[in-house]
Structure formats: structure tokens, C-alpha cells
Amino acid sequence: MLDGTSIEAKSAAVGYLFVPRVSTGTNSARDFRRSEGARDRPQAALKKTACGCCGRIQMGWYDRKVRRVRDLSRGDTRIFLELEVRRVDCRCCGSVKRERLDFLADNPLYTKRFADFVDRRCRGATIKEVAEELALDWHTVKALDTQYMQAQLKRAGTPGPQVIGVDEISIRKGHSYRIVVSDLVRGRPIWFGGEDRSEASMSRFYAWLGKRKSSRIRLAVMDMWKPFRLATNAHAPQAAILFDKFHVIRHLGEALDAVRKSEYARLQGRERRYIKGQKYTLLSRKANLTLEGKKALKMLLAANKRLNTAYVLKESFGQLWSYEREGWARRFFENWRASLKWQRLAPYEKLIRAPTRRSLDADPRPQARGRSRPCTRCWRRRACPSP
Numbered sequence: 001m002l003d004g005t006s007i008e009a010k011s012a013a014v015g016y017l018f019v020p021r022v023s024t025g026t027n028s029a030r031d032f033r034r035s036e037g038a039r040d041r042p043q044a045a046l047k048k049t050a051c052g053c054c055g056r057i058q059m060g061w062y063d064r065k066v067r068r069v070r071d072l073s074r075g076d077t078r079i080f081l082e083l084e085v086r087r088v089d090c091r092c093c094g095s096v097k098r099e100r101l102d103f104l105a106d107n108p109l110y111t112k113r114f115a116d117f118v119d120r121r122c123r124g125a126t127i128k129e130v131a132e133e134l135a136l137d138w139h140t141v142k143a144l145d146t147q148y149m150q151a152q153l154k155r156a157g158t159p160g161p162q163v164i165g166v167d168e169i170s171i172r173k174g175h176s177y178r179i180v181v182s183d184l185v186r187g188r189p190i191w192f193g194g195e196d197r198s199e200a201s202m203s204r205f206y207a208w209l210g211k212r213k214s215s216r217i218r219l220a221v222m223d224m225w226k227p228f229r230l231a232t233n234a235h236a237p238q239a240a241i242l243f244d245k246f247h248v249i250r251h252l253g254e255a256l257d258a259v260r261k262s263e264y265a266r267l268q269g270r271e272r273r274y275i276k277g278q279k280y281t282l283l284s285r286k287a288n289l290t291l292e293g294k295k296a297l298k299m300l301l302a303a304n305k306r307l308n309t310a311y312v313l314k315e316s317f318g319q320l321w322s323y324e325r326e327g328w329a330r331r332f333f334e335n336w337r338a339s340l341k342w343q344r345l346a347p348y349e350k351l352i353r354a355p356t357r358r359s360l361d362a363d364p365r366p367q368a369r370g371r372s373r374p375c376t377r378c379w380r381r382r383a384c385p386s387p
């Protein structure tokens with residue numbers, strides 16, 4: 001075995017600060033103190049030892065060993081503490097357990113303050129970046145981060161949201177999805193789970209939330225995915241369903257493209273030249289088009305009346321989100337729907353023919369307008385605020 005002098009020399013050479021002997025023996029507070037000699041063995045003071053599982057006080061111990069624990073770094077120097085850890089033969093648990101040390105994290109190779117530092121770094125960086133910065137294994141950082149999240153969720157308890165946002169994220173290739181539900185009033189995710197984006201997976205959220213808290217939901221914001229809507233109607237029938245602007249405009253764009261395809265199939269010969277290759281000219285916002293794109297759009301709309309009507313209807317629909325009152329927004333929508341009469345635009349009529357429970361994202365409340373999609377990045381990189 002190397003002596004203390006050579007250990008300290010080797011540790012300093014690789015950027016470590018090696019604290020050779022630290023005792024944890026006190027009656028109440030467990031403070032660190034360095035021994036006088038590097039070769040001295042840590043001496044355990046007379047103290048009561050608590051079982052790390054049940055917390056029962058033990059007068060003796062089963063065995064003891066010296067363990068090296070990672071602590072907070074100082075500058076570019078990594079610090080390790082070498083301390084004595086006891087094991088007790090607990091009669092209550094019926095097995096040998098490690099003693100409880102309040103300054104150690106759930107992973108006994110790291111102190112609590114070091115684990116908290118890792119968790120704070122994970123808020124603004126990826127696990128890989130934190131592992132490289134602190135010279136840790138990727139799985140170690142992931143485990144510390146998971147333990148922190150479990151503690152935060154336990155402290156927060158089961159939420160009681162009134163306005164929720166529902167969305168799905170892809171966790172790997174092959175259309176493998178998980179559902180994310182967010183509390184839009186508090187601005188944080190509250191549930192992540194399911195096996196896919198089916199109605200059964202969405203029902204798990206309401207089962208976890210409970211009937212009493214599900215009955216308090218007054219607004220559910222989601223995309224136009226049918227299983228989400230069916231599960232919400234079944235478990236929270238009192239909640240109004242709001243479709244977010246992104247998906248409504250996307251479906252309007254698909255309807256406009258369907259009209260373009262039907263017009264291209266109806267026309268023959270030279271009449272097709274105005275439509276061919278103009279898909280993205282029609283779907284793009286006019287403000288984002290180049291000068292050539294604006295000229296092509298003007299020529300296309302002048303040459304085809306049905307495409308002109310469909311384009312004007314799509315662009316005018318964006319006015320819906322400018323209203324601050326529900327009554328005015330509803331009146332605009334009814335007038336817009338009435339303008340479809342006699343236009344023979346089947347894709348638009350199919351989009352409007354929807355269940356009466358459907359609603360559009362014209363809610364005047366700031367927590368609902370423009371905040372429908374949950375913060376999926378927060379689940380991958382944990383950038384959301386703590387509960």
C-alpha cells in the first residue's frame with residue numbers, strides 16, 4: 001500500500017485534491033475534520049449509528065470500511081473525501097444495512113451538494129456535456145439527475161391543473177411516442193408516460209390524476225389527434241377542448257393543397273402551366289415570398305378563380321387569433337364558415353364538418369393563447385423550473 005505522501009503526489013499530478021483521512025464521528029452534526037497524520041486511520045468517535053433504511057438507532061455496528069466520496073470541486077481541482085462508513089445489523093430490517101449519513105446523496109459515492117451541483121448543470125446542458133465537464137460517466141450523471149427529478153416530483157405531489165396542454169414526443173425512430181401533459185397556468189410539465197399516443201395511453205393520465213381532480217379541468221388544449229379528444233371527453237366531459245393555431249393552420253394548408261391538386265387534374269394542356277410547381281408558393285406566407293414568388297402568386301391567382309378563393313379564405317382565417325373576446329371570435333368564425341357556401345371547396349367543407357365539441361384556439365386567456373404545445377425540450381434537457 002502506498003503511503004500518504006506518494007498518494008498526495010500522484011493525486012496532485014492529475015488535478016485531484018486528496019483529503020486522506022476524514023472522520024464523521026460526532027454526536028449530532030457530522031462535520032469533516034482532517035487527521036493530523038496522513039497515515040492515521042480514521043477514528044470513530046463514540047456515537048449512535050442510525051440504520052440507512054429504517055432510521056432506527058443502533059448502539060453498535062456490524063463492520064466498517066473506508067470509502068472515497070466525490071465532493072464539490074475547487075476551481076479546476078477535483079476533491080475527494082475519504083471517510084469511514086459503518087454497516088449495522090438492523091433487527092427491524094432483518095439484514096445488514098449501511099448507516100445513514102445525511103451529507104451523502106442517494107448514491108453514496110457523492111455528497112449531496114455535489115449531486116445538487118450536477119442537477120443544476122443539467123438544467124442548462126445535456127447529460128453528455130455535464131459528464132465531460134465533471135469527468136463522470138454518462139450513466140452516473142443520468143442516475144443523479146433521475147434521483148433529483150424523483151425527489152422533486154415527490155415534493156410537488158399530484159397537481160390539480162385547470163388548463164392542460166397535451167402533446168406527444170418521439171423518443172426513438174420507428175414512430176415510438178410518449179405523451180406529455182403540461183399545466184399551462186403554472187407553465188410546467190406534470191405528466192409523461194404511456195406506451196404510444198393511443199386513447200388507452202391518454203386515459204392513464206386521467207387515472208393517475210384521479211376523478212376529483214379530473215373534474216376540475218376546464219380547458220384542454222391539444223392538436224387534432226382523435227384519441228386525445230376521445231379520452232378527454234370520456235374522463236373530463238366538462239372540459240372545453242381547444243385546438244392550437246399551429247395544427248389548425250396546417251390543416252388549412254393541406255386543404256388548400258388539395259384544391260390545387262384537384263384544379264391541376266381538372267385542367268388540360270397550357271392551362272396547367274400556372275399551377276405546376278407552385279405548391280410552396282401557395283402554402284407560404286406572402287410576406288416570406290421573394291419578388292419572383294410574389295409575381296408567380298399574383299399570376300396564379302389571376303388565372304384560376306377557385307384557387308384565388310381558397311387562398312383568400314386561408315389567409316383571412318388568421319384574423320381569428322387577433323380577437324380578445326370569445327364572442328367576437330365566434331362571430332368571425334361563423335361568418336367565415338358561411339362564406340364557404342356555394343364555393344364548391346370540398347376540402348374546406350370537410351375540415352369544417354367536425355364534432356360540436358371541437359373548438360378553435362380563440363380563447364382570450366393568455367395562458368391558453370399561443371401556449372398549447374407542452375415544453376417537450378424540458379423533458380429531454382430538464383430546462384423547466386422546479387415544481
